[in-house]
Amino acid sequence: MSNYDYIGTAANRPDEPDVVRRNLLKMTGVSIAALSVASAASSPGFAQSTEGWDKVFPKSDRVDHQKVNFTNRYGINLVGDLYLPKERAGSRLPAIVVGGPFGAVKEQSSGLYAQTMAERGFVTLAFDPSYTGESGGEPRNIASPDINTEDFMAGVDYLGLHGSVDRERIGVIGICGWGGMALNAVAADKRVKAVAASTMYDMTRVMSKGYNDSVTLEQRTQTLEQLSRQRWEDAEKRTPAYQPPYNDLKGGEAQFLVDYHAYYRTPRGYHPRAVNSGNSWTITTPMSFMNMPILTYIKEISPRPVLLIHGENAHSRYFSETAYEAAAAPKELVIVPGANHVDLYDNMEKIPFDKLQSFFDQHLATA
DSSP states (O other): OOSOEEESSOOOOOOOOHHHHHHHHTTSGGGGGGSOTTOSBOOOOOOOOOOSOOOSSOOOTTEEEEEEEEEOTTSOEEEEEEEEESOOTTOOEEEEEEEOOTTOOTTSHHHHHHHHHHHTTOEEEEEOOTTSTTSOOSSSSOOOHHHHHHHHHHHHHHHHTOTTEEEEEEEEEEETHHHHHHHHHHHHOTTOOEEEEESOOOHHHHHHHOGGGOOOHHHHHHHHHHHHHHHHHHHHHTSOOBOOOTTOOOSSOOHHHHHHHHHHTSTTTOOTTOTTTTOOOBTTGGGGGTTOOTTTTGGGGTTSOEEEEEETTOTTHHHHHHHHHHSOSSEEEEEETTOOTTHHHHOTTTSOHHHHHHHHHHHTSOO
């Protein structure tokens, strides 16, 4: 096919050399041993709201944009960008909640997806997850598989009460690490009619098992030992310690880390509020991910449809392949030829928006 291929079974990937695998672990909780738990990075301050256009992508003249606030079930104030087609003629439209990537903000990839899908006729909501970006929650820059799954459901709450939205026609798109969160949310939230995950990570799997499930029980135990003792240090200081800045390059990194840098640390995708743009997560962030496999109930999304999109050359491709195998029908796996993981953040020639539109047009159609 011209832009992307469908596959129905997992495909083989080239084996990664051991040196690359060791570098991959540096991006996960299993690498805490390599970090200075005395914390070399400083804690970021609370992000304040801004007015005007502060996205890393150009504003569309075919879409109306509003900054909005809503509250999740835990009482945390979430800040989002609402995108509405200009030509909506007062009718109630299908809507999509968009989140991700892990460590990004709504001014980056999720906003681009949201604005583009709004150009195609959907009301869309891109949001900052709890504890990050402009959303509330203290301490800053901490993640939770439970709370961040809830953030998607809170987005569904918000859209379902909006006057321009048909609440029976709501879908979800999750990008990168928020792809796994999106699948988890939709497995539980039966209001959502269809879900797509693009360049998906299962953050609970990678933090607990490392890339390609390469972490041993001994390594996992050592990580949990260090995380547990870090809690005493944080409790004593009454503030969390933070990991080193994300996406700094020292030389010799695996190619996918260079790709992350090219997006998050250059004008292409840099945003000062993003964790991945030189800020950092708390050292103990991985703790809640270590015992919580979020895709356990992926089969329960059915009979609602699942669309998984991944790059042919992405280091993370196996996450979508195994999720596809675990999901129940109806399901689709789209592999984008020649694309790496980060290409599906912002490369308009690689992201299959035509496929996303046809998927949601079909599954968010009026009854």
